Amino acid sequence: MKPRRAAIGIKSKTGRGIAVVLSDSGAIPQFELREELKLYDQTIPATMQPYHEVMELPWTESVTAVKPAIAAIEKIAAAALRKLIDGIEARGMRVACVAVVGPKDRQLERIGNPHIRAHAAEGVLFRAVVETAAKLNDCPSRAFADPAAELRQPSRQVKKVLEQFGKAAGPPWRADEKAAAIAAWVALAIPSRPSKR
Numbered sequence: 001m002k003p004r005r006a007a008i009g010i011k012s013k014t015g016r017g018i019a020v021v022l023s024d025s026g027a028i029p030q031f032e033l034r035e036e037l038k039l040y041d042q043t044i045p046a047t048m049q050p051y052h053e054v055m056e057l058p059w060t061e062s063v064t065a066v067k068p069a070i071a072a073i074e075k076i077a078a079a080a081l082r083k084l085i086d087g088i089e090a091r092g093m094r095v096a097c098v099a100v101v102g103p104k105d106r107q108l109e110r111i112g113n114p115h116i117r118a119h120a121a122e123g124v125l126f127r128a129v130v131e132t133a134a135k136l137n138d139c140p141s142r143a144f145a146d147p148a149a150e151l152r153q154p155s156r157q158v159k160k161v162l163e164q165f166g167k168a169a170g171p172p173w174r175a176d177e178k179a180a181a182i183a184a185w186v187a188l189a190i191p192s193r194p195s196k197r
Contacts, residue, residue: 006032006093008084008139009147009184011176012102012127014119015040015048017077019084020165020180022188023093028161029188031168032091034177037080039073039126047073050125051118059109059117070125077133085137097190098134098141099183102127142190147183158182 005024010017017037022029040047050069054062085095103123111117127143134141144150151158165181166173 001092003089003092003094005096005188006088007097007099007184007187008081008088008095009099009101009180009182009187010037010130011180011183012100012123012130013176014122014126017080017126017130018176018180020169020177020184021084021088022165022181022184024096024188029185031165031181032088032093034169034180035084037077037084039077039080039129041072041076044069044072047076049118049122051121052115055114055118062121066125070129073125073129074132074136077129078136081130081133081139082137085139095139097187098130098139099147099180099187100127100130100134100141100143101147101179101183102130102143102145104143104145142183142187144183144186147179147186150186151182152189161185 006021009020009022016039019035019037021032023032046053046069050066051062054065057065088095105124106120108117108121108124111120131141131143148158162178162181169177
């Protein structure tokens with residue numbers, strides 16, 4: 001029997017990702033699970049807020065100084081995503097896409113306030129790290145700043161379906177979970193390429 005297609009929507013946050021998994025079941029996807037992915041190692045403090053650790057340095061030096069932390073975060077994220085993918089596959093599904101919701105790339109060097117720049121840089125970083133984790137796990141990925149803008153459904157329908165997903169998920173069902181669910185929904189609407197595995 002051919003495995004059902006699934007998509008993982010992940011709302012990237014500093015140090016974590018809110019994941020919602022939907023499976024293809026026709027016009028409206030089916031909610032499968034929600035999980036929070038830990039994207040840092042508490043024994044390596046710089047993996048939680050790497051740009052905060054170096055925010056007093058000039059920007060060009062900060063970019064260089066965080067490279068070891070970024071490498072560690074990428075490994076952590078890849079392992080967390082691999083565990084989620086394995087769990088999905090154990091349920092008889094195939095992950096067609098990882099849809100990542102997070103801020104767009106921006107010209108961080110133009111932000112004058114070091115603290116605000118650190119927050120902005122970490123937002124962009126953790127979105128990029130989740131995309132890298134998908135690539136390291138041979139999963140196609142798409143990034144969205146606003147996935148709802150790409151969902152071609154009437155807003156009333158979207159609200160109704162998100163309420164159904166929220167009931168299936170149970171609390172918490174906040175804006176982050178909803179954004180992840182919409183991203184997964186958009187990803188399921190895109191034809192997938194054959195799996196490399």
